[in-house]
Amino acid sequence: MTPSTALPHVVIVGAGIVGTATAYYLTLAGARVTLLDARTPSSGATGASDGAVSVASKRPGTMMHLAREARDLYAQLVTDGVLAGAFHTRPTYLFARTPEEVTLIHTQGRDLSGEGEPTTALTRAELLSQVPGLGDRVLAGLKVPQDGHAIGYQVVSRLLAAAGITPQRHTAVRRLAVSQGRVIGVETDAGRILADRVVVAAGIDSGPLLGLSDIMIPRKGQLIVTDRAAMGGAAFPGPLMSAGYLAAKRSTVPGQRSVNLVIDPLATGQFLIGSSREEGLTDRQTDAVTVSAILREALDVYPALARQRVVRTFAGIRATTSDGLPIIGRHPTLEGLIIATAMQGDGICLGPMVGGAVARLACDLEPTQDLSALSPTRFSLASIDN
């Protein structure tokens, strides 16, 4: 990255995967970075999520296209040594339980092929040969062989270590410091920090800082962790992703509260099973009603789970928008401010790529990807009250 002007001092609000990746690329370029977190790195959605670096489920268009690029970047970061051992390629298995769902996964297969993504349609027998123990109601599948997996908090700690960045923990930004239509820094309890550019990557908490509270929608997700089914690695090659999950991702209509099943066989031999989509909820509690609904559906799809014990449940909050797309770009009216938030349920996949793009924006360069569909200008932003 060769910036057009002298390298800026950039304050980044939020040390989740997006803020950290931005800090990583800016540090690599030689910029001065101050990375702040109200709590600790990965204490937001990044530390409370599944790790699908997945193209299989993405909505056709911008998200599918960007996810392919983002997944390639993971492979590159492995080659570079930064994420060696922290990302691996594995298939995703979309599965269908009704004729309508069979049609849906085949439609997704055509859309993926249109993007150049290899896929294989599987009969029930073929799917069963790759994922033994499937329930009777599973009719067919679609295999997407080149997907991947990474654990969000591992990615964050690797990026911090590789660039030698020490985030300032427990430093909440209370508001942006604005002077003459320009953001000149941030206000914290410990005082003002001046900067040439400010990047807000504070996940769902970006709303109040940016005057985006009416646009951003929290969506809670509950997840379940089991004990080990296998001692020698994952119980089957890759996650089982329901057509219902796919339908929710393809939809542009904000969902109701629902369970959209994914059974993820982890490299530890455990399963991570999720998740709920609970619009409007910001608490991180799990509850017996939702956990049992997820487990009931999981047992229907993969009865072999009955042998496992549940060892933990947890919940995270996705930051979403009414149109289901992230918000990435320069603020339309306030100079010096860059927004990188609302990663939906896709921020582990997209995070490193978004960080690279935002680092370029902070250095007055244009991203190498076309992010115009994600621009904040698509919303009429409320003024930021400072």
Ligand SMILES: Cc1cc2nc3c(=O)[nH]c(=O)nc-3n(C[C@H](O)[C@H](O)[C@H](O)COP(=O)(O)OP(=O)(O)OC[C@H]3O[C@@H](n4cnc5c(N)ncnc54)[C@H](O)[C@@H]3O)c2cc1C
């Ligand atoms: C249940 C669940 C499952 C998911 N599964 C997947 C998946 O399989 N694949 C995938 O790609 N994505 C998945 N996601 C989505 C993914 O976790 C998020 O999109 C991603 O982590 C968002 O990263 P972020 O850096 O934007 O925000 P966050 O990780 O939320 O980070 C924001 C940070 O900002 C800090 N902060 C907030 N306010 C302030 C302030 N005022 N001052 C300073 N710091 C502040 C917070 O403490 C936090 O550390 C899932 C999410 C959930 C909840």
